[in-house]
Amino acid sequence: MALTFYWYPNCGTCQKAKKWLNDHQLTYTEIHIVENPPSRDKITEMYQKSGLELKKFFNTSGHKYRELGLKDKMKSATEQELMDLLASDGMLIKRPLLTNGEKVTVGFKADAFEKVWL
Template sequence: MTIQFIHYPKCTTCKKAQKWLNDHDISYEEIHIVEQTPTKDEITAFWQASGQPLKKFFNTSGMKYRELGLKDKLAEIPEEEQLELLASDGMLIKRPIVTDGKKVTLGFKESDFEQAWK
């Protein structure tokens, strides 16, 4: 499977991640996270492949996250509803998500990218 780079073009973290992929000659398919928000099933697959807690998939610094007051509510929301919430709005999802169908990285940490994508 081709590497998918699911991002928001104006996001500075996404730009850094994209630069890293380009600098390392890694080809990928670009997916705009708002125009093509991942489905609940896709998010579930990313979550399971990542080994991360589901709460890590939320863009905690985003305006939408704060507007909805999720900081205080998230722990009480069942996982099923959290997945539906994430699938309802690409701006709620931490980005970029990079995946090849087996591995998933969330956000951009150079050491994680070195390990996963080199």
């Protein structure tokens, strides 16, 4: 299956992930995560297939996360409310997000990419 690479071009981690993908000659479609954030349904699908906690999908070091006080809200918000937040603003999503429709990685660590994508 084709890879979809959700990224933010100004993000250093995203740039490293893109270089890794190119170095390993993997074909992907890139999507600017802020201009075209994944839909709520797409986020839900990726979350369910990832096996990760939902909070792993949040860019916890981002300005927007802190501005909205999400650290405290994470404890009491429902899964639906958190999905809605993620779908509302691409800057809230940890990046890059990489998926082939079956597998999902959030963020970039070369060893994790090797295990999942090679």
